Amino acid sequence: MKIYYITGNKRKIQRAEKICKGSGVQIEQLKTETPEIQGKSSKEIAKFSANFAGKKLNKPIVKLDVSFHINNLSGFPGPFVKYVNEWLPPEKILKMLEGVKDRTCYWTDSLAFYYQGKTKVFSSNENGTLTKIPRGQNGWGMDKIFIPQGQDKTKAELSDEERLNICNQEHWNSFIKFIQKTYLQND
Numbered sequence: 001m002k003i004y005y006i007t008g009n010k011r012k013i014q015r016a017e018k019i020c021k022g023s024g025v026q027i028e029q030l031k032t033e034t035p036e037i038q039g040k041s042s043k044e045i046a047k048f049s050a051n052f053a054g055k056k057l058n059k060p061i062v063k064l065d066v067s068f069h070i071n072n073l074s075g076f077p078g079p080f081v082k083y084v085n086e087w088l089p090p091e092k093i094l095k096m097l098e099g100v101k102d103r104t105c106y107w108t109d110s111l112a113f114y115y116q117g118k119t120k121v122f123s124s125n126e127n128g129t130l131t132k133i134p135r136g137q138n139g140w141g142m143d144k145i146f147i148p149q150g151q152d153k154t155k156a157e158l159s160d161e162e163r164l165n166i167c168n169q170e171h172w173n174s175f176i177k178f179i180q181k182t183y184l185q186n187d
Contacts, residue, residue, distance in 0.1 A: 061112075
């Protein structure tokens with residue numbers, strides 16, 4: 001089944017293609033702008049964007065939205081991570097946590113799938129901790145201060161291959177299982 005992934009990010013497409021390889025799900029990039037609402041969760045934002053694009057284009061669509069939550073900052077920046085990265089470099093985020101022992105945080109990935117007027121969202125969390133200083137160049141903003149659980153490197157210190165092998169993809173796995181069960185079982 002061909003599904004159109006709304007993103008301009010080549011790395012996201014490569015990752016999705018690799019995860020979906022051999023599953024019966026064929027990912028094709030579709031570069032189109034969708035409104036990004038200011039919602040309280042990545043799930044809400046992804047669902048809105050997938051609905052918008054799906055209705056406009058009349059195609060099966062997936063749209064990913066992420067949020068980043070620092071537990072000791074009451075979940076800040078949450079779904080506003082994209083904007084916070086524009087306003088505050090990682091050093092300033094870390095400054096807010098000086099002297100704080102609890103450095104736990106997590107990413108939430110929400111993958112919304114629109115098809116034939118219905119939208120389903122698959123979400124999963126990736127837990128980790130914050131560094132004391134930014135590290136690495138293979139990533140942006142929070143990638144430089146986020147250490148995935150069980151690792152000693154930040155996401156920005158990992159190669160693309162390492163990121164694919166260790167980083168959260170449960171939302172993609174749930175999506176693939178849903179497609180296989182719902183749409184591909186009789187193919």
